[in-house]
Amino acid sequence: MDDRKSYVVTAHKPTSVSHSVVGRFTGASDVNLVLAKTTRVEIHLLTPEGLTPVHDVAIYGRITMLEVFRPPSSPVDLLFVCTQRHQFCVLAYDPATKSIVTRAQGNIRDPIGRMSDVVTSGNIDPEGRLIGMNLYEGYFKVIPMDASGKLSDAFNIRMDELRVIDVKFLFGCAKPTIAVLYEDQKGRHVKTYVVLAKERELAEGPWSQSHVESSANLLIPVPAPAGGVLIVSQQMIVYHNGSTCHAISMQSTIIQVYGQVDRDGSRFLLADQFGLLQVVALQRNKDVVTGIALEVLGETSIASTLSYLDNGVVFVGSATGDSQLVKLLPARDTTTGSYLEVLDAYVNIGPIVDFVVMDLDRQGQGQVVTCSGAYKDGSLRIIRNGIGINEQAATELPGIKGMWALRMSFAADQDAYLVQSFVSETRVLGFSTDGDDGDVELAEHEIQGLNPSKTLLCRNVLGDAWLQVTEFDVRLIACATSAVLATWKAPGRITVAAANPSQAVVAIAGGVLIYFEIDGAQLHLVAETRMAHEIACLDISPPTSDTKSVDGRHWETRLPKASRVVVGLWSELSVSLLSLPSLALETKQLLGGDVLPRSLLTIAFESVAHLLVGMGDGTLLVFTLAHDGSLAPLKRISLGTQPILLSAFRSKDVLHVFAASDRPTVIYSSNGKLHFSNVNAKEVSVMCAFDSPALPDCLALASPDELTLGTIDDIQKLHVQSVPLHEWPRRLAHDPVSHTLGVTTIKYTLDETHMEEVEVGYVRLLDDQSFDTLHAYKLDPFEIGCAIVSASFDDASRYYCVGTAYVHEEELEPHQGRILVFQVVASKLVLVAEKEVKGAVYCLNAFQNKLLAGINSKTQVYKWSDTDDLEKELVAECGHHGHTLVLFLESRGDFIAVGDLMKSVSLLNYKALDGSVEEVAKDLNSNWMTAIDMLDDDHVLGAEADLNLFCVQRQSGATTDEERARLECVGEFHLGDFVNRFRHGSLVMQPPGATSSLFGTVSGMLGVVLPLDAAQYTFLSRLTSAINKVGKGVGGLLHKDWRMYESKRHVSEAKNFIDGDLVESFLDLPKARMAQVVELLNGDGAMDGSPPVTIDDVMATVEDLAQRH
Incomplete structure (x- = not known):
């Protein structure tokens, strides 16, 4: 049996923000916000309009520290990044290349030493003399730094304190000085130390404070001249500088992060676990702190980081809700009672606790619904691939062959008429006002000068005229009077036409091409030629990226x-390019194959001219177009199976192309790369932009049977819709029969009697289209929902089965739980049965018209049986013991895969005739599982707590019982993110027979796992090797090290997994780099006899993979 090989790739980048800093990174006068999102660094520029993205780069590591600093000799700030594996780098911005460059890099990992229990804490001396980090118990890691920012070798300094809570450098000290908050058997204390770098030791500092508050968890250094530190605990904030001490009490809470407002440290923002934002102000007499004031500002998302930008604007980064840009108001808002105004919000779908894939249209393309966020920021997020059309109006109107919008003058801002062409006639729709109630409606209109026969082309042209081309003539019609200004009678049947505001071309049967120029009310025949074959399609669009030239809307008279x-x-x-006005041949491009070109469009994306060719079989050919008219093939992509009709349109002043076919697609460019996003609409045969007063910014879409007017979503690959719950969603399931979602949630309320937070569990029923809450079922006190599944038994009904646990503080593991069986009746949850169990029901699985449950250490099979009083109940049929905790269950046929808390994966076999469950094989390794997925009868994909993926294989063909009883590990890969759930499904249409799995992570990443055959794996392995040889990662970090499987039990190189993110980075490389990669690829391939490949070959392979997610 061949080992399973997989392709792992990101479908949605991490969105939760763990760190943020503000500095002048891209320029001395720039204000930059730099964000860390797990494995990515984003750089934004603060502008009067808000935050503008500048760079988004992947880091080959999980970021645990992010700081900006400025060496005395530098006009701009540098960025210090440290990863979970204790690799660090110093990054700078190169304005010449507009890229991020590496100034320094290193590894500060020690071969021995116990890792600190608290999250890696580190910061930079305010004077820029050294960087200090608390990585290991009993040691303080130091990296010296000179005035130019050059780093010296790192070393450890011994510390007496083992359990360090926080470490901060103090301001205004002649030598680098740290304040250490630590805990021992007597309580929590604060000490200061002077860091003697030359001697590599700590000397006693200027002051210390024993027995601070037992809940103290945060130190905030105060800038000079006041100096000192704020010691933050749950009920008190204390200022201490060795000689002065001031304190202020506050309502009990846990302050998680802080942000400095003023350069002199007069004010600091504090954010707690409930999303409450407060400001602490130091009252001063000259340079001496005389008191502390505290005020609540308002509520934000629960913050993981705070960064004050400028002019009262604060960035609130969140790991459990949407990040926000907040304005501090000078006075309390009388409506909200808050000092805060939310200026903008940035989507975060992390942590993804659970998700389902819904294929509502049953077309093989799903939309993902996630349980996202936590606590009050909890929500459902609906994530779908492609671009939605928000329908404004629709009518049954079959047979539309062409469609164009007309304005009442060339310079008019909006459209007045929608012209539709049918097989033998032309109709016009326009707006009219209902005389009774004044409503505006779209109704059929008549334009006197318009030829009522079949129209091939109609549009506005210069001179405030409409141009109409039919099979028999070309005419100009006055916009104001509808009078015919000029007519040209064709000597034969016109088959196809194209025009821009001042030029037109028509093809006449027999391959005759005629070129016109339009001047005022005149139609001038300029040139004529005969082609060697019949003309299939034409385009005369000037290749401009000026969006106002796309459909003629331009207020200048000199149009291109x-x-x-x-x-x-x-x-x-073939496609031929003829120069104007002579119609002389410039270039001819043979297209190959046996399929006709059906549509052409010349267009510039980001100032690069392209020629798009839509073929009759749904294939799109893309060429780059040089100034001399020469064409260079760029890509061939299959968009559908029906002929493609290309139309340019604009959305938010950016140019895009709509490819109408059986799978309509929007083509757009971002960062010099073409993107193709599916439109979430059924077959579209014709599209045109239709921007009218009654229906602004709409597109008119004609299908074979219907006309739809609607607005289009933002042009991006994935769209995220939020359904706020203000509770913590934990598990969810989808029932396609009742068109509902079942969600278990936890609501947090305050018990005002005991001033304690109380958890209340719910099972909620939502509509799967509107996502409105239909019903809520409240669980018992101390009971929370741990699992939910949509299931059917051996009757005709559908059920939601919910597994619960009663959680008591005194119990290490729950000893009591229930399985609740609900039926959806009249949009309500009706409890039809319940089963008390001895333990927590961690997972449920619908299994052969039965129910599979993981209850503490047992896997249990339940059947649905009749009771004596003709009711239904769950009856235990059989089970399997021997686990620590059964956290995950997946089934396929008679096989059951079990994901255990710490015993990795085991495979069970259900024997229906015997009514028993037996263990077939198990993984002998000790993996702490976070999710599993059963790929087929022989392979199980697992994710474990050290952020790795692995694949185990059943040895069904082994010759000994011992080998058959062992699940062999055949694949290992370091993901660098915590996976909570795998699900079968896809966000895009898959080829017939193709399979894929999705996974969701704590950081808000959505990933895809695709199977590879042996030939694909070999080629992609060589490609990744070549890409890695051509360039290192940001900060000089190595990809090979990053993807190395690393757990507490062993370290090994990744095997049988391909990093799709690295593979698809090939598409973003400059052509010179691509050539280097292909040269190395061919050099490696020659060794094993593989045929040589070109850049186009590699691009086509990678693009095919990219289209599958």
Whole structure:
């Protein structure tokens, strides 16, 4: 049996913010916000309009420290990044190349030493003399730094304190000085030490304070001249500088993060676990602190980081809710009672605790619904691939062959008429006002000068005229009077036409091409030529990225004119570029194959001219177009199976292309790369932009049977919709029959009698289209929902089965739980049965018209049986013991995969005839499981707590019982993120027979796992090796080290997994780098006899993979 090989790739980047800093990184006058999102660094620029993204780079490591600092000799700030594996780098911005460069890098990992129990804490001496970190118990890691920012070798300094809570450098000290908050058997204390770098030791500092508050958890250094430190605990804030001490009490809470407001440290923002934002102000007499004031400002998302930007604007980074840009108000808002105004919000779908894949249209393309966030920031997030059309109006109107919008003048801002062409006629829709109630409606109109026969083209042109091309003539019609200004009678049947505001071309049967220029009310025939074959399609669009030129809306009189016309030919299956006005041949491009070109469009994306060719079989060809008219093939991509009709349109002043077909697609460019996003609409045969007063910014979409007017979503690959719950969603399931979602949640309320937070569990029923809450079922006190599944038994009904646990503080593990069986009746949850069990029901699985449950250490099978009084109940049929805690269950046929708390994965077999469950095989390694997925009868994919993925395989063909009883590990890979759930499904349409799995993580990442065959794996392994040889990662970190499987039990190189993020980075490389990669790839391939490949070959392979997620 061949080992399973997989392709792991990111479908949605991490969104939870763990760190943020403010500095002048990209320029001396720039204000930058730098964010860490697990394994990525984002750099934003503060502008009058808000935050503008500048860079988004992947880091080959999990970021645990992010700081900015400025060496005395530098006009800009540098960025210090440290990872969980204790690799660090210093990054700078190169304005010449507009890229991030590495100034220094290193590894400060020690071969021995116990890791600190608290999260890695570290910071930089305010004078820029050294960097200090608390990584290991009893040691303080120091990296000396000179005035230029150059780092020296790191070393450890011994500390007496073992359990360190926090370490901060103090301001205004002649030598680097740290304050240490630590805990011993007598309580918590604060000590200061002078760091003697040359002697590599700590000397006693200027002051210490024994027995601070037992809940003290945070030190905030105060800048000079006041100096000192704020010691923050749950009920008190204390200022201490060795000679002065002031304190202020506050309502009990846990302050998680702080942010400095003023440069002199007069004010600090504090954010607690409930999302409450407070400001602490130091009252001063000259340079001496005389008191502390504290005020509540308002509520935000629960913050993981705070960064004060400028002019009262604060960035609130969150790991459990949306991050926010908040304005501090000078006075309390009388409506909200808050000093805060939310200026903007940034989507965060982390942590993804659970999710389901819903294929509502049953087309193989799902949308993901996640349990996201935590506590009050909990929500459901609906994530779908492609671009949605928000329907404004629709009518049954079959047979539309062409569609164009007309304005009442060339300079008019909005459209007045929608012209539709049918097989033998033309109709016009326009707006009219209902005389009774004044409503505006779209109704059929008549334009006197318009030829009522089939229209091939209609549009606004210069001179406030409409141009109409039919099979028999070309005419100009006055916009104001509808009078015909000029007519040209065709000598034969016109088959196809194209135009821009001042030029037009028509093709006449027999391959005749005629070129017109439009001047005022005149139609001038300029040139004529005969092509070698019949003309299939035409385009005369000037390749401009000026969006107001797309459909003629331009307020300047000098519009760009096309310098060439593009002609697609029958028989020869070619595209020719003819220069204007002579119609002389510039370039001919044979398309190959046996499929006709059906649509052409010349367009510039980000100032790069492209020629798009839509083929009759749903294939799109993309060429780059040089100034001399030469074409360079860029890519060939299959968008659908029906002919493609290309149309340019604008959305939010950015140019895009709509490819109408059986799988409509929007084509757009970002960072120099073309992107293709599916439109979430059924077959579209014709599209045109239709921006009218009654229906602004709409698109008109014609399908074979219907006309739809609607607005389009933001142009991006994935769209996220939020359904706020203000509770913590824990588990969810989807029932396609009742069109509902079942969600278990935890609501946190305050018991005002005991001033304690109380958890209340609910099972909620939501509509799977509107996501409105239909019903809520309240669980017992101390009971929380741990699992939910939509299931059917051996009757005709559908049920939601919910597994619960009664959680008491005095119990290490719950000893009591229930399985509740609900039926959806009239949009309500009706409890039809319940089963008390001895333990927590951690997982449930619908299994052969039975119910599979993981209850503490046991796997149990329940059947649905009749009671004596003709009711239904769950009856235990059989089970299997021998686990620590059964956290995850997946089934396939008679096989059951079990994910254990610490005993990795085991495979069970259910024997229906015997009514028993037996263990078939198990992984002998000790893995602390976080999620599992049963890929097939022989392979189980697992995620474990050290942030690795692995795949185990059943040895069904082994010759000994011992080998058959062991699950062999055949794949290992370090993901660097905590996976909470795998689900089968896809966000995009998959090829027939293709399978894929999705996974969701704590950071808000959505990932995809795709199977690879042996040939694909070999090629992609060589490709990743070549890419790694051409360039290192940001900060000089090595990809090979990053993806190395590392757990507490062993370390090994990744095997049988391909990093799709690295593979697809090939598409973003400059051409010179691509050539280097391909040269190395061919060099490696020659060794094993593989045929050589080109850049286009590699791009096509990688793009095919990218399209699958």
